[in-house]
Amino acid sequence: MGNQGRTISEETKKFILKLQQNEVTERMIYLNLAKRVKKQSEKETLQRIAEEEGMHCEIWASYTNQKLSPQKLRVWFYAIISFIFGYTFAIKIMEKGEKDVQYIYSKLALEVPEAKQILKDEEVHEQALIGLLDEERLQYVGSMVLGLNDALVELTGTLAGLSFALQNNKLVALSGLITGISATLSMASSEYLSARSEGNSDALKSSLYTGIMYIFAVVLLVLPYLLLPSDQFVSALMIMLVIVVAIIFSFTYYISVAKDLPFKKRFLEMAVISLSVAALSFGVGFLVKQFLGIDI
Structure with missing residues (x-):
């Protein structure tokens, strides 16, 4: 996979690798959460977000030329958390993590034009998640x-x-x-x-x-x-x-x-x-x- 001739700095590549790892891991987490929810509308929302995370992974991979696997320990951790405390708690914890990395996107925008669109997608994710959180407990x-x-x-x-x-x-x-x-x-x-x-x-x-x-x-x-x-x-x-x-x-x-x-x-x-x-x-x-x- 190439980046169409576009070059990025080593520092930017390090940032992108972190984001790529985060996206591929969260894709798997969302897919696991989708299996646990009962409401079809919530299941479809989580699956859609997982698909978008997958597309983001492909964009980052076009710059890093690397294919990353989900962090199994982190996927397992959120599976346990959602089982004990519910998917709402698990999603909220993940949401806090996403807020911590969003400032990086503005830095990347100078070298990676797609960063702006990915940031918009992440913000839409947040709104969609807030809208679906209606857990019984x-x-x-x-x-x-x-x-x-x-x-x-x-x-x-x-x-x-x-x-x-x-x-x-x-x-x-x-x-x-x-x-x-x-x-x-x-x-x-x-x-x-x-x-x-x-x-x-x-x-x-x-x-x-x-x-x-x-x-x-x-x-x-x-x-x-x-x-x-x-x-x-x-x-x-x-x-x-x-x-x-x-x-x-x-x-x-x-x-x-x-x-x-x-x-x-x-x-x-x-x-x-x-x-x-x-x-x-x-x-x-x-x-x-x-x-x-x-x-x-």
């Missing part, structure tokens, strides 16, 4: 946030208070599981009744998302108390608090990317509330143990 973000927030605040406080009051990991785990499972059923049923009263036809799904997020948090928070020896309640408490912060960070990042919401403020707000409740509950556990004189 994101319609229930409110329910997910409700379940997770309530579980983190309630369980963090409960486990912190029980840690000092009982000073036995197995007893704390038992109490935490009973409390957590009961609270999960209560929260899910409350969400169902609330959604039904508002005339929501998907009340059951809404309650399921709430319950799933709640029980997910319960299991992770109780896990340190189940795994560590009975007398290491302080270590279990510390690990539990680290898990709380990790859950808050991960979920807040997921929501901020998928829904284009600010990350830092939401993360700090949720982390401060959960950790403050834990500190207050730990103090309550200490006071209750002292005043009642109970020694287990």
Whole structure:
């Protein structure tokens, strides 16, 4: 494949090789995502974008005279991400990457006339992607946030208070599981009744998302108390608090990317509330143990 006699600098060729590698890899990612989506309109949009990425690859190849293969690790990474977090999250992460390289196109335009058209195509891609993002799980973000927030605040406080009051990991785990499972059923049923009263036809799904997020948090928070020896309640408490912060960070990042919401403020707000409740509950556990004189 030739470039019709046109010459480019070595620096430009390096840029083009990076773009070519990116295009050929993203083509494969879009094709994989197209296989996963249910709506035919979304499937066709992703396939069309993949075809355009393929045409861009051919244009870049006419300058580099090289044929590149998709980066398998990156394709695999986005396949896993889309499976766990949904295709919306995967596409948004890719979109952020595209924004990082778009400034390169303006530099290339002097030596590569096609760069302007490719940049326009990329901008159209972005608009098309934004238009198709209507993933079911994101319609229930409110329910997910409700379940997770309530579980983190309630369980963090409960486990912190029980840690000092009982000073036995197995007893704390038992109490935490009973409390957590009961609270999960209560929260899910409350969400169902609330959604039904508002005339929501998907009340059951809404309650399921709430319950799933709640029980997910319960299991992770109780896990340190189940795994560590009975007398290491302080270590279990510390690990539990680290898990709380990790859950808050991960979920807040997921929501901020998928829904284009600010990350830092939401993360700090949720982390401060959960950790403050834990500190207050730990103090309550200490006071209750002292005043009642109970020694287990």
